[in-house]
Amino acid sequence: MNTDARAEVGSERTEEIIEHLFALVDRLRAAFETTVAAFDLSPPQAKALRYLAHAGPVPMRELACGLHCDASNVTGIVDRLEQRGLVERRAAPTDRRVKSLVVTPTGEALAVEVWSRVADGALTFVGLTDDEQTTLLMLLRRLDHGPGAACWLSRDGSV
Amino acid sequence: MNTDARAEVGSERTEEIIEHLFALVDRLRAAFETTVAAFDLSPPQAKALRYLAHAGPVPMRELACGLHCDASNVTGIVDRLEQRGLVERRAAPTDRRVKSLVVTPTGEALAVEVWSRVADGALTFVGLTDDEQTTLLMLLRRLDHGPGAACWLSRDGSV
DNA sequence: TATTGTTATACTCTATAACTATA
């Protein structure tokens, strides 16, 4: 049927992949929301905490980009995280307009705990064998090079 | 490291899988919204149209279950689809309370077109070879047997 | 003049509660 190594689009198999993928997405989101809610975090708050814990001190603007949302949203998200003592707004030395977001030790610890729970909560993968998980990871690495992964912050194309 | 065929939870690899999976989910949702918007459909409308095209005539209640949302939502979703002549509300013969949802020929054709575009729009998979797609599908089939796939409609446990 | 962060505002999706008509 298909002698080429590269598969055609729109085949029955592609549709089945899409169907499974959408079902998986729904379950992942539901599990994620339940897990972070147990820590009294909204999904955007949990994602922000994770981003900051991984990316280190960054301006509000970069967090907005990392969360793929408008800059006006992060104000409220960071407000809540700051009220709980998980992150801090600090003045940036180079530009007095920007506020540098720093994760506190408390926030760091919570980020680790929350996201290990999220990973555990994805019980889905418990059913996969060691080899299957390795295979899945290899495929995901290849899938993650499409558009949408980058951050279109600058206007000169320098990423 | 891990001699058991079943992998432990919370490992570094599990976290990397989660990370890739979340990034993939974001890109899938963005591509999906863009694609269906080109047909002047909201994501819930597109999902409802697909469900009805696949499941045949069903009551509003079952559609709500299929969409994993409250029954009060489907009223507006079906309103819009009916205004465009894509689906019809018909009286059910057995119970005058229920309304049977039927997809019109126009709706059927649109459902096919929209969802083949959605599959195409997931350009992500174009980069996967034929063998890789087959492998992915096998994994997805295994992943799709977790909770959340069922419909908890009845009260006597009869599905 | 342009940019950072904020505020005000509106729109969408979703859930809860109250209502009707049937059963």
Added chain:
DNA sequence: TATAGTTATAGAGTATAACAATA
């Protein structure tokens, strides 16, 4: 009394526009 569908309403998440401070 319980259920199917509808309506009214509220909440969360996100986007646009206008603003103040700074570059």
